[in-house]
Amino acid sequence: MATIALPRPVPRYRSSSPIPTLTHSINLDGINTSAACPIPIPNKHLPVCPPGPAPSDKPDTPPASPPTKHLKLQPQSLLYPPTNYKKVTHNSSAVYLIDAAGVAAAVNHISQQPLPEAGQVFPWLHGLHPANHVQQAFFVARRKALRKTPECYRGVTIVKADGNLSCSRLKSAVTTDEFMQTAMAEFKDIDPREGFSVRNFQIQSAKTAMLSDIIVYGEDADEVLRVGSDIAKAQRSRRQGLKALGHEVPVYHTFVCTSHFEEFEEHHPEIVVLDTRGELTGNVLDFFHQERVEMATMTKASEIARNVWLGPTDDLSMSGPSPDDEPFDLFIECSDLGRANVPALKNIVRELDSGAETSQYVEFPSSGSIMPPSWPLTEADDIVESCKWIYNLANGIRPSEDEGEITDIEGDSPMSSPIETRTSRPRKILIYCTDGYTESSMLALAYYMYAHGVTVSEAWLQMHIDKRRNFFAYPSDVALLNSIAPSILSNSPALAHTAPQDVTQRIHDEPAWLALMDGSLPSRILDYMYLGNLGHANNPDLLRAMGIGQLLSVGETAAWTAADIAAWGDENVCVVQGVQDNGVDPLTNEFDRCLAFISMSPYPPSTPSTKLTPPPFRPRPPQWHINPSPLPRRRLAQRHNLHRRSNARAVPLLPTRILLRARAPPQRHHPAASALQLRAAEVGGDDAGEARGAGEEGVGMGRDCERDCGDE
Template structure:
């Protein structure tokens, strides 16, 4: 798809990464203080555009206009309602209730065990339906005014830190008053967007659920806590009066002020402490930023792709102490937008290492996607081949008889001789980039072709399948590698005894799927499940070459020929129809059928490609649901798991799909014979997703 395959523009400036100290041992992430590390966005990712489809017709799953049923009105139970067990005090004519640390912890734990209302009962209200936003109103509710009403079936618990500083002394799901309260007038903010259309208003969910919650205020300054508590109580009263004036029923919500100091939470209730009083992350509450990096580190851990040549990420995460058997890397090759191929530098490094240099050496190389056709100069293409040659020499302990560059009469390097003496110690080399799967892909593929004597298509498949590397490349990388394949293979030591015409024939016989590929392979989420776009689905030969034998189409249909369908078999194709990415169409009722189809493929020893149009919303929702089922993960953990493995393309299940997945978490727990116990609440999940996506929003 075009949204995924666009060449990556080069930034004006980006500082190079420091020389890493990465080794081959396991990664320890326990010590990361995400309060400092999290704001840094992961490079190369982008948010694709997801078309919502046509304006939806009336759906049977939307709540009836009137009369509302008892089921719709039913609220989850809460320890805070009614507040008969708490002391009531009045401040500035507003009633608040006193609660201690034990009461706060009990209320937070109890609300996580209460089933949430069905998605149809809280949507489209959660999308944001500002009266002045005619586009949003027309799309979601048209003439059905009942859908604009505030849900009466939701009762949550919102935690507010009085001083608004969430970098320390932070409780689970805590927010600041700035996120939902007009402090000057002590009224709830009019948070719904006044213009534009979106089914991904994650940034307003914490504020919207605060309006449907009993609210607890905590902090060290008692006067500040009681003042903010009374302001919030006033805002609740004003909002309730406003809803009644419109003829809407308005549940009563209350405000509580915590009388305990934060140290009591740290000592007796650490399970709800996110950051301690020193600002250190406790690890007791899931942090999305940290979890995404855990998943990325697991996925991109350095591994060997050829003898003594490893591929991995920049060491920007804390590392465990290396074991005695770990050998350090002798040479680090950083691939970046600012890098340039530097063959003389590689030659000098070879001399220095042979001269007994004890420190690791460092060299740069161009990033994937940075060399664009047809602008690449022949010298740059030649430098790629020469770089592969010298990397191979270093990794295999080969020292050519003459350090000076030797060329034949046509200016090409001579074929390698199998009799060259191994006169130096083989060196351990790491090819790396920041994320471990994007900027280094072009060099890794080129070197793999050179070292193993394989074609472009074989390098893609073997790197992914045999070497178990997840990587992302651009269409320009495919074009570049195809262009220099004759030179790479003609100089490959693995093909030293092959006839030139045989090499030419192998290149000529490249499969047709290579020319149809947009640069990237489908994303491997689990060994038996891939996530991709419509372009991947329309390349059945590629899927078959990757060991994918089933196709699950969610809301979109692949343009296969009758011959394609016949060769795959009707039983290996499953289509979910009538689901647009519009924030209205439900997907939960398709989960069981889709996951059964995926599991059928797993039991048959094959993989399934799950796709929609772009591969980030409808199909990503199905993949998250399967990860939750197969690995017994909560929705937040499964979301981070899939997000990391979709590589450069950021998954974007819209609000309703995300809420349905949170309900799916409850359903999975019930099916496993467990009680309902959400790891995080809806407002906090949406808030974290909004924060993760903000650096990439256009």
């Protein structure tokens, strides 16, 4: 695809008076000849000129207006000038007194002010240290001028004097450690001295504090006044230092709050993040907490087959267990150190059948840990055998006497006893890993194929769309499952009455998009929107199978053939060119066009092409209560930093789905549930963050950096 035009219908224009028909046509051949006649201009468009000669001391035309991009936005703040606040002096530094109402008004006012143009504050906000020649060379060469301290922005920084942000925290409050050298009462020299980065998020609080009036609050009035005077001293010192270099900067002030925190809770709860007990009020969005909540919600345990659940290691700080939850009988933890242990599963069957009340645990290899062509035949067979024993436990099936032979840890077989029955109580099983969608994906997909009798491609689509399950898999998982698919399906109880040649034919008829898939799917961001990478965009058949009907590509163009473009439709593709993930190119100018494209609905609701398969041939007993129960604390996984793998995505809610693809660093995979009839757009990721395996939705190639496409 080179240039894609997106036609838009021209709205009908209605006028109270008829529009006259033009009777003259323009002849391009005689446009430059003396016989050419000018087109008459209606008099109402001519300016009215007073009689008499034109004044000689004034220009005939007014001067041109300066370009908008050069106009400086005049910052507005209720704190400047500080004429409405009482000024006090402490330790030779002037500060101003403000109450809770004044703080709330200043915060609410600044949040409603327009942001300055990106070119007026960047690359200064990126951090341009004089000694960092790499950073300087990149940005200065592009801007052709050295960046000075911006004067177009005047913010408000809120500081808690005691530095304890675990309670009594106001909106956007920070500590002095983020921007002050408290020992010397000076601002930190926060710009990185070496290296190159356009994502120096860690310095943004310190950078914006230098462009802000600062409010200090706390319960200890003396400490608040002391911290406020130190900040005022730092502001004065920085201003004098820049003035000595010939740089005039605005004067910023420090304010100390005289109100107790209870007054904020009672009269201004809209800016209170944590109350005095350290509990979230819910009045202010806390992004760190919200990220954990979204990830926990997105990956919470759900049933993928009868009595078999897939979920994360429960973080008990997120939500407590429900007294109505039915406990799991077997926990299968997937990790890099796990190994398939069929004898252990057989022993667990014996223990559960003997009346054991405690939950049992077993380990299993994680996704991506079995690399081709290194997997031995025995390990592949163990995967199929593990699926078989999990199925037996979940469905209450007792193996026959020869199948049920139990071995001890050394492989010895005890004396067998006659088995009187081939049925037992169905057991509830949880397949889990730390984040609930990465390490456990290979086993979950293999078991889904076994339990439902579906092929590899059907397992991927049905798990994601029908079961609304978010997961991430690696290219090695695709290769492994393709290689053992004949063994899985030939042993599947769901295909017990299917002819072997029919099973072979189903495997042979796998769609072409499977060979192009790296294991990852685009990530659901919303019910109608996915986030993907260039690899997803270059697999249009996969997108169609997922019900995605539109593509929004940022920074790069998918390598489609003319037939692909014709089948997809030019009106369903929007390409944003000239925007790279370099910290310089702005995307804001493209927002309106992108949003207009996303809001389009040219096609009726699309239905993903998952294949329906018949239910297992064994009758189902009454359903159990299916609420997931938390893991015992002793089995909590070692890694609790869920946000480490965050990179959420989402899916359908409109008539057709949209896949968004942008140029951004690949990351972990975090899909969010999706519906069947929606539209999705695509935005890919950039090329940063390579890791082991192929990058999933926007992830480069790597286990920790890649589990997401763009971000998923």
